[in-house]
Amino acid sequence: MQIPFSPPYIDDDTINEVTDTLKSGWITTGPKVKLLEKEIGEYCNVPNVLAVNSATSALMLVMHWYGVTRGDEVIVPAYTYCATALAAMHIGAKVVMVDVKDDFTIDPEKIRAAITPRTKAVIAVDFAGWPCDYNAINAILADELVAEKFAPSSNIQQQQLRRILLISDAAHSYGAKYNNRVTGTLADITVFSLHAVKNVTTAEGGVICINMPPPFNNADIYSTLRLWSLNGQTKDAFSKSKAGGWRYDIVYPGFKMNMPDVLAALGLGQIRKYDSVLLTERRRVFNSYSEAFKKYPWATPPPFNKQGYESSYHLYPLIVQNITEQQRDAVIDLITEHGVAVNVHFIPMPMLTVFKNAGYNINDYPKSYALYSGEISLPVYPQLTNSQCDTVINAVVSAVNKVIGND
Numbered sequence: 001m002q003i004p005f006s007p008p009y010i011d012d013d014t015i016n017e018v019t020d021t022l023k024s025g026w027i028t029t030g031p032k033v034k035l036l037e038k039e040i041g042e043y044c045n046v047p048n049v050l051a052v053n054s055a056t057s058a059l060m061l062v063m064h065w066y067g068v069t070r071g072d073e074v075i076v077p078a079y080t081y082c083a084t085a086l087a088a089m090h091i092g093a094k095v096v097m098v099d100v101k102d103d104f105t106i107d108p109e110k111i112r113a114a115i116t117p118r119t120k121a122v123i124a125v126d127f128a129g130w131p132c133d134y135n136a137i138n139a140i141l142a143d144e145l146v147a148e149k150f151a152p153s154s155n156i157q158q159q160q161l162r163r164i165l166l167i168s169d170a171a172h173s174y175g176a177k178y179n180n181r182v183t184g185t186l187a188d189i190t191v192f193s194l195h196a197v198k199n200v201t202t203a204e205g206g207v208i209c210i211n212m213p214p215p216f217n218n219a220d221i222y223s224t225l226r227l228w229s230l231n232g233q234t235k236d237a238f239s240k241s242k243a244g245g246w247r248y249d250i251v252y253p254g255f256k257m258n259m260p261d262v263l264a265a266l267g268l269g270q271i272r273k274y275d276s277v278l279l280t281e282r283r284r285v286f287n288s289y290s291e292a293f294k295k296y297p298w299a300t301p302p303p304f305n306k307q308g309y310e311s312s313y314h315l316y317p318l319i320v321q322n323i324t325e326q327q328r329d330a331v332i333d334l335i336t337e338h339g340v341a342v343n344v345h346f347i348p349m350p351m352l353t354v355f356k357n358a359g360y361n362i363n364d365y366p367k368s369y370a371l372y373s374g375e376i377s378l379p380v381y382p383q384l385t386n387s388q389c390d391t392v393i394n395a396v397v398s399a400v401n402k403v404i405g406n407d
């Protein structure tokens with residue numbers, strides 16, 4: 001493929017960080033992970049940040065800590081990657097899917113309508129890097145009538161918060177802005193993904209930003225979640241490896257979800273130039289696409305900025321208006337013939353076998369289906385040159401014109 005969809009950004013600084021770790025004699029969870037947590041915390045203005053092995057693990061860990069379990073309900077958008085829902089299913093909860101708005105993010109009023117006394121968490125997804133309407137969602141969850149419905153279990157966290165937990169699935173939105181604030185403190189808990197295709201990557205990885213309101217002690221929550229991510233063991237392998245440090249205890253039936261230092265090093269190499277290079281270059285690509293597509297009446301570019309708000313420019317979900325799903329597929333085939341790799345984000349979950357078999361039906365999510373039918377995700381990454389952007393634009397325009405008969 002002449003223009004791949006999403007290669008990772010690996011420069012000499014990243015390679016040097018990884019090499020440094022390999023030479024240090026310590027490759028699993030240790031000082032590099034601590035540094036990554038600290039630097040992400042500084043960037044997002046959230047002092048307590050835990051790195052784990054994926055965003056999926058992060059979501060599971062947080063819901064487990066909040067005592068979400070069998071019989072409970074977790075509200076998620078129908079239009080997201082399956083991991084958002086699978087994380088809730090893995091801990092036994094029932095997934096309640098709701099439809100999204102024109103900007104692809106969860107519809108707050110649909111959340112309100114879906115809340116029952118069994119609802120324990122809402123996972124809002126910052127699709128493509130564009131933040132959800134957190135003011136509206138937070139207001140709904142704090143609403144007295146909604147809070148009255150909340151039926152806490154004996155879980156101490158639920159007893160203390162006495163409302164539905166808001167988790168931001170910010171897998172796409174590292175560095176995005178909502179109301180002049182970067183993502184990380186817009187919900188009770190924010191989860192970033194550092195998977196290979198994300199804006200910042202550790203190959204595989206996830207990050208939990210802990211932002212619980214008073215009287216919660218976020219530093220204590222960090223320590224608890226860290227123990228849970230490391231088998232419930234009181235000392236990590238790094239502390240145990242020090243002379244005399246061998247004795248440990250297992251205090252929880254924990255998971256194994258820790259991030260190794262050798263992967264954290266990859267992320268360190270990238271976050272230090274996130275604003276100056278990675279985000280700037282992604283913005284350039286976005287702008288060039290949006291400038292080009294605004295002259296075509298069939299094109300709806302994705303939202304990416306307004307006063308105080310900015311995308312992280314993770315995905316460019318172009319909507320080709322008034323075409324069917326089959327026509328969209330034909331457009332993609334033609335674009336591919338030009339050597340340009342594109343994608344569809346996402347196939348709405350109710351269209352996937354596992355969810356269909358569980359009784360979800362895409363007809364209940366008309367907005368999700370309408371968005372999906374016309375959606376084509378274009379390549380966005382810092383290394384994409386202006387002339388490659390032109391190749392992408394020309395390939396899209398020529399393919400669409402052919403399919404809708406303008407040619």
Ligand SMILES: Cc1ncc(COP(=O)(O)O)c(C=O)c1O
Binds near residue numbers: 054056171172192193
């Ligand atoms: C919206 C969303 N949530 C969660 C995830 C899961 O991330 P991870 O692969 O780090 O578990 C992804 C991954 O693509 C995603 O797109």
